Every structure is written in C-alpha cells, then in structure tokens.
Amino acid sequence: LESRDWHQVQELAKSAQRDGALALTDEVRDLLRRVAREVAVSDGEAEQALRFSASAMDLAIEVSRRIREGSRRLSRAIVDANRLHASGNLLGARRLLEELLAQEVVPLYREIARNEWDELGL
Amino acid sequence: MSAWLRFVGGYWRLLLVVLLPGCISTNANSQQLMYLAQAGVECSPNDSTVSCCIKQHPGDPERCGATAPPKPEVEDTVRAAEAASEPAKGKEADPDDGYRDHCIDMYVLCQQRKWSGNCHDCLRYRQGQKQWPFDVCGKR
Numbered sequence: 001l002e003s004r005d006w007h008q009v010q011e012l013a014k015s016a017q018r019d020g021a022l023a024l025t026d027e028v029r030d031l032l033r034r035v036a037r038e039v040a041v042s043d044g045e046a047e048q049a050l051r052f053s054a055s056a057m058d059l060a061i062e063v064s065r066r067i068r069e070g071s072r073r074l075s076r077a078i079v080d081a082n083r084l085h086a087s088g089n090l091l092g093a094r095r096l097l098e099e100l101l102a103q104e105v106v107p108l109y110r111e112i113a114r115n116e117w118d119e120l121g122l
Numbered sequence: 123m124s125a126w127l128r129f130v131g132g133y134w135r136l137l138l139v140v141l142l143p144g145c146i147s148t149n150a151n152s153q154q155l156m157y158l159a160q161a162g163v164e165c166s167p168n169d170s171t172v173s174c175c176i177k178q179h180p181g182d183p184e185r186c187g188a189t190a191p192p193k194p195e196v197e198d199t200v201r202a203a204e205a206a207s208e209p210a211k212g213k214e215a216d217p218d219d220g221y222r223d224h225c226i227d228m229y230v231l232c233q234q235r236k237w238s239g240n241c242h243d244c245l246r247y248r249q250g251q252k253q254w255p256f257d258v259c260g261k262r
Contacts, residue, residue, distance in 0.1 A: 006257045071253040079227040112260045119235070 013064035022057040039066040040105040
C-alpha cells in the first residue's frame with residue numbers, strides 16, 4: 001500500500017515542504033508527470049512545472065492537495081449519501097453526490113462518485 | 123433487514139466501534155474509548171438505529187440486538203488495530219472532524235461494495251493519513 005504512486009507524491013510533497021526544496025531527478029519527474037495526469041493537471045502545465053525544482057515542488061504540493069482534499073470530500077459524500085438513502089431520502093443522497101461531481105476534477109474520484117450514484121439509484 | 127442495517131454492516135460496525143482505538147487515537151485507553159464512544163453520539167431524537175444504540179451503549183451491544191462476531195474476525199480486527207500507524211504530522215495535517223465514524227463507515231462500505239484492495243490495509247492507511255486511499259480501495 002505504501003509504495004503506490006499517489007502515496008509517493010504525497011510523501012514527496014511533505015518532505016519538500018519540510019526541507020524547502022525538491023530534488024528533481026528523472027524518477028521524480030516521471031512520478032510527478034504520471035500522477036499529475038491522474039489528477040487532471042494538463043500535460044502542458046505539468047511539463048512547464050517540471051522544468052525547475054521550485055515549480056516542480058509547487059506541482060507536487062498541488063497534486064497532493066487534490067488527492068487529499070478529493071479523498072476527504074468523496075468519503076464524506078459517500079458516507080452521508082448512504083445515511084440519507086438509509087433514512088429514505090434518495091433525492092438528498094443523490095444530490096450530495098451530484099454536488100461533489102460538480103466540483104471534483106480527479107477522474108478516479110468522479111468515477112467512484114458516479115458508481116455510488118448508480119448504486120443508490122437501484 | 124433495514125437499509126441502514128445493510129449499510130452499517132451489522133456487527134462489523136459494532137466491532138470496530140469497540141475494538142478500533144486507532145480511529146480515535148492510537149494511544150487511547152479503554153476508558154477513553156468508552157468516553158469518546160458516548161461523547162461522539164450524533165443521534166437525532168427519532169434515531170432508533172442499531173448504530174446509534176451502540177454508540178449510546180458501547181458496553182452493552184446485546185441490548186441493541188447486535189450479536190458477537192466469530193472469533194477469527196475479532197482477532198483479525200484486533201491485529202489490524204494493533205498495527206495501526208501513527209497519525210500524520212506536519213503541514214499537510216489538518217482538521218478531520220468526525221474521523222472516528224468515517225473510519226468505521228468507510229471500512230464497512232469497502233467490505234459491502236466489494237471494493238478492490240485490502241479493506242484492512244486501507245483502514246489502517248485511513249487511520250494514519252486521515253484520508254481514504256481510493257486509488258487502492260474504491261473501484262470494483
């Protein structure tokens with residue numbers, strides 16, 4: 001679990017913030033390039049950021065923020081939607097997930113929210 | 123069986139409320155657990171769910187109609203709780219209100235939705251990092 005890409009970027013962002021710098025190796029570039037795409041940062045924006053250590057650090061922090069905030073937003077929405085659904089409020093449950101979908105940009109989180117929306121509609 | 127019971131997963135939720143200190147604090151003792159279980163009650167006046175009953179009476183689950191889980195599952199969950207990592211520290215740590223219930227609810231959903239990945243591992247990650255690793259446990 002600890003070796004996966006998203007976790008690595010989050011750890012990278014933490015250590016960069018702590019140290020005030022990011023060592024921009026080829027491996028780090030590849031990791032950031034890969035994960036940036038997965039959280040909907042455009043390739044152009046990512047390549048621009050990966051030219052310098054300081055901007056790459058900002059990119060790592062932004063990618064980490066999207067992962068963290070999206071995860072919390074999604075888990076709250078899913079749990080709250082299931083509670084509403086269990087109490088008979090299907091419309092309210094679906095609305096919660098629709099509100100999340102209106103603001104979430106990370107494709108994985110959007111896919112999970114859509115699956116949950118479908119699940120609650122059954 | 124009601125929809126709510128299906129959601130909370132019956133005894134899984136009870137088991138985690140009682141045995142999962144990492145969802146509250148990795149250093150919490152049993153007295154703190156009991157206190158927090160009671161202090162954390164968020165039941166509406168008409169809430170007659172098993173979940174609410176368990177939170178109000180954490181030391182008496184049978185009063186709520188809950189049954190004890192099989193021993194191997196208890197042992198698994200205890201091991202998971204013992205292996206829980208320390209909470210994340212540093213600039214990225216920020217408030218995570220209600221995370222005790224979230225730990226439990228997300229674990230139960232992970233099991234019930236049959237998400238890919240190991241729900242126990244994802245629960246431990248959730249405890250340490252205060253975020254659910256949807257890239258590991260989220261898709262089917």
